[in-house]
Amino acid sequence: MELKLDRLTKQFGAAIAVDRVSAAFSPGVYGLLGANGAGKTTLMRMICDVLKPTSGSVIWNGGPIERLGADYRALLGYLPQDFGYYPDFTALDFMLYLSSLKGIDGRMAKRRSMDLLDMVGLADVCKRKIRTYSGGMKQRLGIAQAVINDPKVLVLDEPTAGLDPKERVRFRNIISSFAQDKIVILSTHIVSDVEYIADEILMMRAGSIVMTGTVAQIVADIRGTVWECGVTPQEASAMAASMNVGNLHYDRGGMAVVRLVSDTRPHPRARLVEPTLEDVYLHLFSEQSGDASGERGAYHG
Ligand SMILES: Nc1ncnc2c1ncn2[C@@H]1O[C@H](COP(=O)(O)OP(=O)(O)OP(=O)(O)O)[C@@H](O)[C@H]1O
Ligand SMILES: [Mg+2]
CATH class of the missing domain: 3.30.70 (Alpha-Beta Plaits)
Structure with missing residues (x-):
């Protein structure tokens, strides 16, 4: 099971949002860290086949995804950054609706929806309309919907935005337990969200991956x-x-x-x-580091 990015590039007019990103993902949790505008969402949208690259490709088990089409999308779970909800749906109806879109049949759909809503702590409010949910509750529903089809590749774009500290911890634990035999890629600009659960960190700046490695490797680099x-x-x-x-x-x-x-x-x-991941992040994204510097950015590949 391998997902590969081969010089993946996206240009919007003259601006390059993602610049020749190459990477390989095997089962595990990957934390995509980068400042606002670094290109995280653009990269994830290309991985999820909702945005066509300008050049380069996404390769699943050796095959370019444009050839796999629906077969590839069937094994994806995606939480977009700007996840659209159906405010007049209840959370349960919303999950059942998505299940039917994904081809999961009635009884199975109900059981799976309830299990997932329970997992994200929404079981007792699952019959309330989504419009009455807090930001954090909506975010947890977003996480539940992303895994409804038991995806092999789970892409979460800022999944912890709006979660309070307790919910963040809960989220991290959910991801850790979910991640066995799966590729989980999550973006954030909150270092602590990925420090504990990511097997590998990818630091993204101005469209490029400027550093990759385990937290220990990355931190060792500035010791x-x-x-x-x-x-x-x-x-x-x-x-x-x-x-x-x-x-x-x-x-x-x-x-x-x-x-x-x-x-x-x-x-x-x-x-x-002793350096922390936050030190690396602040250093990498500080003004003084400027654009030219990846100079301390050893590439652990
Ligand atoms: N549809 C678009 N049209 C034009 N420019 C775009 C489009 N989408 C993104 N961009 C530009 O591409 C760059 C990367 O944006 P992107 O949303 O991928 O960054 P990000 O890392 O997800 O940022 P954030 O942390 O704020 O979510 C930005 O300069 C953005 O303005
Ligand atoms: Mg984004």
Whole structure:
């Protein structure tokens, strides 16, 4: 079971949204991380065959998907970023409706719909109209509908948008339990959503995958360059202006604690700390990193 992207490219007019992305996915959870506009949605839409690439191809088990057509779409589950709901449907009716579209028969459809609604914690409100749901409830319904056909490839575009911290944890656990023998690709700009559950991270910037690897590999790449130090507010401002400062907070005494990525010791009192995925993300997407730099971006392929 393998999904491959071969120099997949999408151009909108003169703008390149996705630029020659190549990647290979085998069963596991993949976290696609990138800032707004990086090209995540465009890439996912091409993977799900709802957007035609300008060039390049998506290959499922050796065959280009344009040749597989409906057979390929039948094994996909997709949660679009702008998922359209049917506000006057109840969640259960909505699930049954989708089941019939996917060719799942009556009794089976009812059982599967109820199981999935239960899995996402909506069983006791499944007869309420979707218009009465909170954002988080709609998002959980979106996750349930994406897996109705027990897909082999599950693509979730910002599935945790609008979920509160407890729901996020619940979501992560659902994905982990669901992911066995499946390819799960999820996009987010929230590092903690993928830090624990993704077997592999793909960092996307300006249409390209600039870094891939396990969290441990990616983090190891900047070990020895992440510093923390306590400084005066004036020093903190000066550092923020000239260096790659990530997190900054002020303690009660008015001192600033800065966390930053730097190849050299940024301040006499700075001490090296263990890097996190968030440090990598902030470094990769900071202004100073600019477009030319993937310079620390070793490619773990
Ligand atoms: N239909 C379209 N027509 C023209 N430009 C588009 C279209 N869809 C996307 N783009 C452009 O392509 C680029 C990538 O957009 P995309 O939605 O894929 O990014 P994203 O990583 O999903 O961002 P976000 O995190 O905000 O969802 C952006 O510059 C966007 O303006
Ligand atoms: Mg998007």
